[in-house]
């Protein structure tokens with residue numbers, strides 16, 4: 001029997017998303033999510049035979065990522081899809097920070113593990129969880145190839161003019177300080193899917209991709225290659241996010257230290273976990289923010305306006321970076337679902353050839369779709385991302401040789 005299945009693990013700071021795919025037809029055999037790891041109220045939602053049977057849920061404390069993965073393995077085994085299956089060809093892992101070392105998907109060995117570990121200081125919320133996922137999966141199936149697919153890889157094509165910060169060159173190089181960019185698997189997948197939606201080859205189109213999830217980032221993709229992106233050394237820079245500030249004057253940090261008496265760790269927590277939408281209005285979920293706005297809540301309205309203002313700045317900036325824009329693609333939780341965000345992001349930009357059609361924008365659908373009026377100079381699209389499929393495809397390409 002040839003092994004054609006790939007298990008994909010996307011381990012976040014407090015969650016694990018997973019999918020088991022059969023790469024003969026890219027079909028999903030099972031998928032699921034473990035949330036609130038480390039809390040009393042952890043939850044595992046497992047969907048076997050996607051599209052077929054109903055989901056199963058387990059609630060109750062799941063202490064850490066190792067326990068989470070073991071619970072996932074048990075759920076898969078219950079459907080006869082256990083990790084011991086000879087049909088499993090590889091396990092693909094999302095790894096958030098690959099620094100400059102990794103420009104391609106990579107089979108994991110101890111040297112690769114050591115490098116991912118070395119990069120923890122620049123991805124403190126993400127790389128430790130990714131490492132635990134890899135180590136646990138390796139312990140469960142030591143004989144299987146484990147492949148790392150890096151968020152940073154797609155952005156390694158950025159020119160120096162976009163990737164370098166304007167700080168002392170020797171200092172920057174000594175500490176490997178530069179723009180790395182993240183969500184690259186999503187930016188790659190969505191820019192390609194957008195070209196496909198337009199019936200063109202990726203090499204022919206310039207796309208601004210807006211990945212708006214809990215973490216959010218924008219990228220400028222020229223003929224299939226990333227030329228700029230909004231996240232930087234770490235996933236803190238750029239857009240306003242669920243709990244992260246995005247761009248601000250770096251002197252805010254010195255001010256908080258000198259005048260506010262805050263420690264480095266306190267400021268790190270403030271900017272990564274208590275800022276963005278949650279810091280501005282107490283909620284990080286766009287659904288809740290829209291509900292509050294509908295009830296006349298001023299703080300929610302201001303948070304929304306700040307979020308949109310920053311988003312529009314990046315659309316304008318990347319318009320200038322690209323010179324010619326063929327499409328703007330909205331993706332991830334907010335981008336795919338929040339019609340008011342898309343409407344506000346494009347409002348009044350007809351001069352740039354950008355517009356959103358109210359009726360098309362209100363349509364709900366799982367597939368990629370255009371929301372710009374017919375004949376518009378720039379296509380505006382909703383293009384659902386599928387990081388797990390992209391990771392599985394890249395993983396399988398590496399092991400099916």
Ligand SMILES: Nc1ncnc2c1ncn2[C@@H]1O[C@H](COP(=O)(O)OP(=O)(O)O)[C@@H](O)[C@H]1O
Pocket residue numbers: 212213214215242284285286287332333334337338
């Ligand atoms: N129906 C919806 N309307 C508006 N926003 C939504 C909707 N569904 C999800 N979201 C937003 O998407 C976010 C999660 O996006 P997602 O891409 O899954 O994030 P992540 O991968 O970073 O966890 C939620 O925090 C919420 O703000």
Ligand SMILES: CC(=O)OP(=O)(O)O
Pocket residue numbers: 012096126151182183213214215216235
């Ligand atoms: C890199 C990053 O921000 O990832 P996420 O959106 O999954 O937090």
Ligand SMILES: [Mg+2]
Pocket residue numbers: 213214332
């Ligand atoms: Mg995400």
